[in-house]
Amino acid sequence: MTLRLAFVPGATPDKWARAWRDRSREPLELVPIEQDEQREVLLDGRADMVLARLPMDTEDLYCIPLYEELPVVVLSKEHAGAAYDELTTADLVDEQFALGVPEGVSSAVEQLPFPEMSVKDAVEVAASGTAVVVLPMSVARLYHRKDVASVVVTDLPTTRMALAWRKDADDDRTQAFVGIVRGRTSRSSRG
Incomplete structure (x- = not known):
């Protein structure tokens, strides 16, 4: 089953996609989207996870802040x-x-x-x-x-990037990708 990762303009999923391809037998599909679609693609099933630009309505979503942009x-x-x-x-x-x-x-x-x-x-x-x-x-x-x-x-707030996915779609596959994003190696445990 293919893991579909959507990403907004400016997001760079490359290093995580490479790590996924090195560790998983499941294919990964990168899905470029516009920022105004970032929640919708999760809800309508076009993507399993999204590299999103906050703020975003995260009701019913898990959301891990990743980094800030100037x-x-x-x-x-x-x-x-x-x-x-x-x-x-x-x-x-x-x-x-x-x-x-x-x-x-x-x-x-x-x-x-x-x-x-x-x-x-x-x-x-x-x-x-x-x-x-x-x-x-x-x-x-x-x-x-x-x-x-x-x-x-210098005096405007930064923008925060995050990884988001539906709470009702949290499974071993999404957790494996979360582990990659969080920097876990193939030999480390989830703890």
Whole structure:
């Protein structure tokens, strides 16, 4: 039976997938999904487990926090902020935001009514110099272009990544994958 692991943009399941393939006879299928699907894929059975970006409704799910991601602002290489390694939310007060003003940022300018767009489109808008976009660092890396810079925003909260699966689907197979994610070797016990 195939173990299906879904993952959101920016998540990197490679090392765990390699370890699973080395230890298990069962195949592993990696299922790329959008962030707004991360709970739904578990509930509708398209995936057994998901590498998710929190927050997420975890009712009826087991959820193991894995690591945190730094927030970055993606802006045109021509933008004055591109010259810095770090910025604060105060440095972003006069910016237009392609995906809306992030929580924790106070904008002093009236925001342009951008149409709904994908993250890839928002990065393209940032490259044009029309607006900026705040993203988790891994997502900014995924959509990186030569004409943009990604600068850490030091006073925004980090994003937390987690492994989640349905409580009613907790079995030896999911626990074997949890063991891999937690760094247990093939010879270690579950304790």
